[in-house]
Amino acid sequence: MPEPHVLVRLSSFGDVLLTTGVVNYWYKTSRLQFHIVTKENFACIFENHPGVKSIIPITQKNLNCFNWWKFCHRLKQEYPSSPLIDLHVNLRTALLRHVWSDKIYSYSKMSLYRRLFAKTRLSLFRQKLLSKNVPQRYISALSKITPSPAELTPKIFLKKNEISHAAEKLQLIGAGSEHIAIHPYATHPAKTWTKDKWQQFISFIENQGYEWLIIGQDKRPLFPGKNKDLTNKTSIRETGAVLSHCKALITGDSGPMHLASAVGTRVVSLFGPTSKEWGFYPAGLNDCILKTRLKCSPCSLHGKSKSTCHHECINSISFDQVIKALKTD
Template sequence: MTKHPAPIHKILIVQTAFIGDVVLTLPLIQQAASLFPESDVHVLTIPTSVPLVETHRDVRRVWVFKKRTEHRGVKALWRFARQLKNEQFDLALVPHRSLRSALLVWLAGIPRRVGFDKSAGRWLFTDVIPYPTGVHEIERNLQLLRPFWEWNGERILPNIFFTEQDQDNVQHWLHQMNLQDQEFIALAPGSIWATKRWLPERFARLADQLIARGWPVVLIGGPEDKALAERICSLAQHPIVNAAGEFSVRESALLLKHARLLVSNDSAPMHLAVAVRTPVVAIFGPTVPAFGFYPYGENDRVVEDTQLSCRPCGIHGHQECPLGTHACMQHVTVEMVLNAVEEMIHAEAERR
C-alpha cells in the first residue's frame, strides 16, 4: 500500500560510510526510485563508493563527499551544503547515522529530512524513524520510506550495473587466467578490521582442499589486501589465482558474478556477491549476524562459533582481540567452512 505524499521531484540519499554500507543502501535507492518514478534520485557518498552508484539506472547524479580531505571541517561542510541547497531537493533520506550527515541535509535546507532515532543528529530531521533491531540492514534502511510506503516484507536485493569496459576488462583477465570456461570459487580474505580476518593459513588450507576437489580458486580484494593474498598463495600447496588489487570495486563485483560461490569474512565482498546473486559462505568472528549485516541471499550461510561468551566484542570488530586470543576465528576450522561450501554447492545443484 502506497501513501500519498506531497509532490516530490528531487531526492537526496546520503550514505558516506563503508563500501558494504553503500551496497546495503542500494535497495533503498531502488525503492525510492520506484515509489517516486517522476523524481530525480541523487546519491551522496564517498569517493571509494562512487563506482557502485555512478552506473546505477536509478541514480540521476552522484555527489562525491570527501569527508577526510577537502570537505573536512565546518567551513567546508557549509560550502558543500550550499551547493546542495542550489539543487532544491524536496526529500532527504539519511541511513547514515552520523551528526555530519544530518547536519549536511539540514544546512542544505531540504524541507523533508528522514533519518533514524539512533542518529547523532536526529533533532535535525523532520521525520524520525525508530531504528529497528533484529532485522537486516537492507530492511532497516527501507524503513526510512515509512512516511510514504508500507513495506510488505518482500526481499529487495541490491543491483549493480556494469559498463562495456567493465565487461571487457574482466573477460580479458578471465581469458588470461584460462578461467573463461570454468566455474571457480572466490575467496575474500581481507577486512579493514584485523579481528574480522580468518587466519591466512586456513584460507590457504581451504584453497588446497577446494583445488584438490577440482575447483579453481581465485583470491579477490582491493590493493590493501594484496600482501595478505600473496601470503596465502605462498602458504598453499597448490597454485591459487590472485586477483587482489587487480580490479576496481565494480569490476570486482563483476568478477564475483562469474564465481560459483564466495567464501568471505564479514566484509564488503560478501555484499557485492549478494548484489550479483553469487552464493556466499560468510565467516563471522567478532561480529554476529544479529547486527543485521549478514549476507542477504536467500540461501547464503554463516559459519561461526556460537558458544563463545565474548562474542560480539564490537559492531565493527577491532584491530586486536580485546582478550588477546582471537578465539572467535581460531575456533572456525577449515572443516567447518569446507562442509558449508560443499553443502551449499550440493543444494544449489539440486535447485538448478
C-alpha cells in the first residue's frame, strides 16, 4: 500500500461532502488512503469510509491564527513522510503548505474564470467552467485523467445499524420508500423558495398523491410539531440514512443535495442565484437541476443576492416543473 496522504478540506458542508467521491475514486483505482483534516462538525462524514485511514477533527479553537500555526507544525511532525493534498486552498491552508516537508498537491478553483463569467456572462468562460465540476477539479490534484462527473459523486458509507435505525424511525412516523424528502432551507434565503411557497408546494404534491417528509436544520421548522417534519431531529449521518430510504429529495442548492447523492438517492434541485457553472451541482445519472436562465443570472457564487433583487430566478420555477422532474427517470 502507498503511504497515506494527508488531505485537507475544512468546510463547508457541501464542499466537504464533494471530497468523499474523490477519495473513494483514488482508493478504488490506486488503493490510496487518507488522513482527513476537516472541521469537527463534518468529521462524521468520513466514518466507515474505506479510503480513510484516520480523521483529524479541527475545533474552532484550532482555527485561531496562533493555534493554527502550532497545529500545522504538529501535523507535519506527526506525518513527516506523508504527501499533503490541499483541497481547500485559502490563506489558512497556505500556511500549512508553507511548513510541510513532503510533497504538496493542490488544484485550481478556476477563480479567474468564475469572476470573468460573473462579470461578462460570455460563453467562452461558461464552457471553460462547465468543462469540470468541483470533484473533477479536486481530482486534478493527483490525477491527469479526468473521470466523468458520475464517477466522482459523493459517497457516504452507512453502517447496517444506521440504515435499520432510520427505517424504524420512518416506520414510526408512517413514512416509507415511496416518500419524497424535502429540504426547504438554505443558508442564504435567495437560494430557496419562501416557507409559504414550500407549504403551498407540499399541499400541491399531496393532491398529486405524493407522500413527503421534511429534513434539515433551521430555527423555524416548516411544520413544527408534525411527525413528518424531521427538522433538527437528525444528525448528518442519520439524515443520510433517512434519505437512503426515500424515493427522491427536492431541495435548493444545498449541502443535503450532496448528502442525498452520497447515499444514492435521486435529487431534484432548484437553482436560483447560483449556477451549474460554479461546479457544485448534483451529478448522479438521474439527478435533475431546475434553473430559469435570466440576464442577471447567475448573480452570486454562494447565494447572496442584492437588496433590489426580486428572486425571479428561484420563484419562477413552477410546481409543475418539479412534478415533471420527479416523474422523469
